[in-house]
Amino acid sequence: MRRRLTLLVAATTCLVLVAFLVPLALLVRTVAQDRAVVAATADVQAIVSVVGTADPTTLRLTIEQAAATRPLTVYLPDGSVLGTPAARTPAVELAARGRSLTAVSPQGREIVVAVQGRPDGTAVIRTVVSTAELSRGVTRAWLLLAGLGLALVLLGLLVADRLARRLVAPITELSAVSHRLARAELTARARPAGPPEVRDVAAALNQLAGRIQELLREEREQVADLSHRLRTPLTALRLEAESLAEPADAARITAGVDAVERAVTGLIQQARRRGAAPTGPGDAAAVVRDRVAFWSVLAEDTGRTLRLDLDPGPLPVAVADDELAAAADALLGNVFAHTPDGTAFAVSLAAVPGGGAVLTIADEGPGLPVGAAHRGASTRSTGLGLDIARRAARTNGGDLRLSTAPTGGAIVTLHLAPPP
Structure with a gap:
């Protein structure tokens, strides 16, 4: 923008100078x-009286x-020529009939007086x-005008x-602050400077950043309140599980309660560190192996066949362990929620x-419902499961892709980027 403004002023200045300096x-x-013509005519007029009245010697x-100072020729009626030798020209012949005139000749301007x-x-x-006499001083004057024009262009x-710098510098700073805000640096603020319109934009951007901070703060507080609201029912469930007569059932229910409590705690921690630096890397092999072991118990209860092909690891990835565990739980939970036993x-x-x-x-169920890829749009659910996994991957440089198996079932592929 600064360069364009400078070029615009340069072009405008040049046009004005051309319109002024050429004329x-x-x-x-x-x-x-x-x-030059007036000076020569004056010299000729100075000797008109002498030519008309003086005797031959004086003439x-x-x-x-x-x-001696100017080429001057006098043609007398008897045919004699005085002064600078020169042949008679058509202009001289015309003047001999009593007409004074000025004519253009190859040598310059020819002035004849009868x-x-x-x-x-x-x-x-x-x-x-x-x-040369006609153009005497013209070249110097043109050089002076050209120098004046160049000086005016440089001054412009x-x-x-300077004006472009004062205008562009605040805009550049606004752009830098907006990019910092986009990178979740919510403490970034713009310094109001420049024209009033730019200062208004800076104030609005600062107000927007402050409002975003307030909204995030309120969200964190709401998530923190969620933990306190869930502590009591989770404690009650744990006590009920411990009171069961069958130790296996008690252990299974207690493990489920612990998993819910870990998920709630991870959600709270994730909300509190939002906007901070990533907490990765995580070990994908260890996390997936742990979550598969948890869901395999439910798979046995519902009569589902589970085929595993897990890399022994370790597999370091950019996603933190708690985020990856939440993503794996969301994807595995979708299998149990959207396919029959x-x-x-x-x-x-x-x-x-x-x-x-x-x-x-990959499952052998009925496949993905329409709109499953969009948050809140899938049928018979909130549509958050796939979105949780997608955000966990994309936030850390990965991605999530959906496809359909040849048998009609759903295939969900979660690409996890390596740690930076």
């Missing part, structure tokens, strides 16, 4: 020519003195203003650069050349 340069040349001496009143007829005085560029499914975890891992969960 002025032509006027200077015309004035110089008129000045000859006067003409020779005048011809002198009448002599007893022997009309005499003609001729002088020539050379091209300097002023334009007895539906087989497979879980595979493979390393990626160059770093990272790929987690694939």
